[in-house]
Amino acid sequence: xxPFARVAVLGLGLVGGSxxxxxxxxxxxxxGQDVDPASVAEASVAGLSATGSVAEAVAGADLVVLxxxxxxxxxxxxxxxxSVASTADATLTDVGSVKGPVRQAMEAAGLGERYVGAHPxxxxxxxxxxxxxxxxxxxxxxxxxxxxxxxxxxxxxxxRLLRLVTGPLGGTAAxxxxxxxxxxxxxxxxxxxxxxxxxxxxxxxxxxxDAALRLAAGSFRDGTRVAFTDPSRTEAMVTxxxxxxxxxxxxxxxxxxALVAALETNAPVHxxxxxxxxxxxxxxxxxxxxxxxxxxxxxxxxxxxxxxxxCATGAVVVSLTDTEALLAR
Amino acid sequence: xxPFARVAVLGLGLVGGSxxxxxxxxxxxxxGQDVDPASVAEASVAGLSATGSVAEAVAGADLVVLxxxxxxxxxxxxxxxxSVASTADATLTDVGSVKGPVRQAMEAAGLGERYVGAHPxxxxxxxxxxxxxxxxxxxxxxxxxxxxxxxxxxxxxxxRLLRLVTGPLGGTAAxxxxxxxxxxxxxxxxxxxxxxxxxxxxxxxxxxxDAALRLAAGSFRDGTRVAFTDPSRTEAMVTxxxxxxxxxxxxxxxxxxALVAALETNAPVHxxxxxxxxxxxxxxxxxxxxxxxxxxxxxxxxxxxxxxxxCATGAVVVSLTDTEALLAR
Numbered sequence: 001x002x003p004f005a006r007v008a009v010l011g012l013g014l015v016g017g018s019x020x021x022x023x024x025x026x027x028x029x030x031x032g033q034d035v036d037p038a039s040v041a042e043a044s045v046a047g048l049s050a051t052g053s054v055a056e057a058v059a060g061a062d063l064v065v066l067x068x069x070x071x072x073x074x075x076x077x078x079x080x081x082x083s084v085a086s087t088a089d090a091t092l093t094d095v096g097s098v099k100g101p102v103r104q105a106m107e108a109a110g111l112g113e114r115y116v117g118a119h120p121x122x123x124x125x126x127x128x129x130x131x132x133x134x135x136x137x138x139x140x141x142x143x144x145x146x147x148x149x150x151x152x153x154x155x156x157x158x159x160r161l162l163r164l165v166t167g168p169l170g171g172t173a174a175x176x177x178x179x180x181x182x183x184x185x186x187x188x189x190x191x192x193x194x195x196x197x198x199x200x201x202x203x204x205x206x207x208x209x210d211a212a213l214r215l216a217a218g219s220f221r222d223g224t225r226v227a228f229t230d231p232s233r234t235e236a237m238v239t240x241x242x243x244x245x246x247x248x249x250x251x252x253x254x255x256x257x258a259l260v261a262a263l264e265t266n267a268p269v270h271x272x273x274x275x276x277x278x279x280x281x282x283x284x285x286x287x288x289x290x291x292x293x294x295x296x297x298x299x300x301x302x303x304x305x306x307x308x309x310x311c312a313t314g315a316v317v318v319s320l321t322d323t324e325a326l327l328a329r
Numbered sequence: 330x331x332p333f334a335r336v337a338v339l340g341l342g343l344v345g346g347s348x349x350x351x352x353x354x355x356x357x358x359x360x361g362q363d364v365d366p367a368s369v370a371e372a373s374v375a376g377l378s379a380t381g382s383v384a385e386a387v388a389g390a391d392l393v394v395l396x397x398x399x400x401x402x403x404x405x406x407x408x409x410x411x412s413v414a415s416t417a418d419a420t421l422t423d424v425g426s427v428k429g430p431v432r433q434a435m436e437a438a439g440l441g442e443r444y445v446g447a448h449p450x451x452x453x454x455x456x457x458x459x460x461x462x463x464x465x466x467x468x469x470x471x472x473x474x475x476x477x478x479x480x481x482x483x484x485x486x487x488x489r490l491l492r493l494v495t496g497p498l499g500g501t502a503a504x505x506x507x508x509x510x511x512x513x514x515x516x517x518x519x520x521x522x523x524x525x526x527x528x529x530x531x532x533x534x535x536x537x538x539d540a541a542l543r544l545a546a547g548s549f550r551d552g553t554r555v556a557f558t559d560p561s562r563t564e565a566m567v568t569x570x571x572x573x574x575x576x577x578x579x580x581x582x583x584x585x586x587a588l589v590a591a592l593e594t595n596a597p598v599h600x601x602x603x604x605x606x607x608x609x610x611x612x613x614x615x616x617x618x619x620x621x622x623x624x625x626x627x628x629x630x631x632x633x634x635x636x637x638x639x640c641a642t643g644a645v646v647v648s649l650t651d652t653e654a655l656l657a658r
Contacts, residue, residue: 184541192552210643212513217450223521235602273564276533314539
């Protein structure tokens with residue numbers, strides 16, 4: 001049973017297209033929208049209901065998902081604000097890779113009260129509707145975000161979005177404040193993209209470039225994989241999340257400078273290479289076996305803050321009963 | 330037809346074990362050696378001839394491959410020097426990931442005249458004989474190294490090693506000076522290992538560590554993959570090649586500092602993200618289609634230097650006829 005009767009997905013790129021496909025596959029009434037007529041045509045050929053008009057897409061929807069590029073969030077929110085009265089009291093969400101700036105865009109458009117942030121952890125090197133698939137989004141781990149201390153939140157909107165993510169979409173949801181999300185995203189996504197870009201740039205400009213590319217094997221291929229994704233998208237992610245990316249990069253600079261200084265003076269470098277041994281022993285992300293531990297949080301009182309506190313320590317919402325959220329670690 | 334009648338492989342870890350398995354699978358007489366009795370036992374169970382004694386392993390061999398950890402190269406070379414008279418005028422090579430320091434170790438042991446450097450670009454996250462396989466080494470791209478200007482070289486030893494690599498082992502060989510190899514290896518392997526380690530360290534020490542690990546998806550997984558390999562081995566690679574790693578890390582520091590400064594002042598960051606667009610357009614390493622261009626270099630005169638010059642611009646030796654080396658780009 002879907003918690004939303006009709007979903008509008010604004011933006012039919014890789015993520016928006018995949019989400020629209022998955023919603024449709026789950027029997028949910030979904031309308032896709034894109035400013036690019038080619039994407040609308042491709043979506044129609046794929047059997048989706050699609051339009052070029054935001055007003056048309058959102059009319060009657062009770063969930064609107066902004067799946068446009070980060071740079072278009074502000075203008076899309078403004079356009080959405082003009083049509084929002086025609087929706088069925090729609091909850092608004094997005095799939096952007098940074099959350100604080102998107103909330104600001106929604107608030108600037110007067111839509112903050114309806115907004116719950118979201119970020120599905122799914123992607124490939126590719127982009128565009130042609131690369132989209134329901135499979136990409138199925139069972140994805142999501143971050144679902146709430147404002148930090150002092151922010152207002154509509155618990156019933158959050159609850160319905162969590163029911164969608166953990167129900168028909170088959171995913172899990174880490175409920176986090178925008179700040180925790182954006183700091184974490186800097187560390188596990190934006191800084192990795194910057195370092196991959198730097199690696200590729202360094203080889204591109206090296207006198208031994210051609211020999212280096214010939215020898216390049218696993219560590220370079222993996223270390224630069226995301227540098228081969230759309231650099232404009234990477235630039236937008238990094239720029240939008242500059243507040244969290246810059247301190248993480250400053251730390252990288254300090255760490256690398258200290259390592260260089262040690263290497264040049266034959267000082268010990270053991271600690272740099274072994275600092276994460278404890279984490280290393282747990283295995284690579286994705287290879288860890290989930291613990292059987294299950295927490296339950298009643299959907300009463302300030303339960304959103306309780307969820308955010310639990311999820312900040314690594315728990316995720318796996319399902320909702322009528323009265324409580326079940327979390328796993 | 331093997332260019333060597335009997336090969337000794339000193340060190341039966343992942344790379345040495347895989348090489349010994351591949352040589353045996355090609356019908357070449359091979360004896361493995363390891364200081365660890367467990368590795369010797371495992372190799373015997375796998376059907377290889379194996380011993381704990383260097384003297385025993387190298388007796389009668391006409392090729393000796395040092396496949397020991399970098400930190401053990403110097404002591405193994407010294408031990409080998411005591412037995413080298415019992416070999417069939419053996420050519421000496423290695424599979425270490427840095428080449429200048431290994432040549433120095435061989436020269437220090439009085440073995441420089443017999444030595445040709447080698448580095449197969451093959452590995453996994455795992456280590457030890459148990460993880461070895463002939464498949465890992467089969468068709469690997471190799472670097473085969475010669476001393477830079479002023480160094481002496483035995484062309485007939487180089488020729489036989491190239492015949493082994495491009496013949497029975499099914500690989501290709503980039504003939505490079507130690508310096509070009511080590512600078513390239515810093516860029517495409519050692520610096521990527523350092524950056525992966527820094528990423529993992531940063532998350533391990535972050536206040537949002539647990540939430541970050543929950544959200545970690547492709548870019549973090551790929552960006553830290555090699556940080557999950559043996560950190561002591563990474564430390565050894567980086568330390569041994571510090572001469573080339575430190576300038577590359579200094580460049581990384583400068584690039585990241587410039588990016589941070591631009592982000593903090595809203596200055597354009599386009600150039601950082603697009604500097605490698607030309608390289609990006611060529612596709613990821615390993616996905617490029619080989620050009621049909623074939624060069625041939627006659628095995629006369631100072632052909633090793635000619636090969637090194639060709640390979641420095643991205644060519645690799647793919648086979649040797651009786652009179653010439655054939656290279657592809």
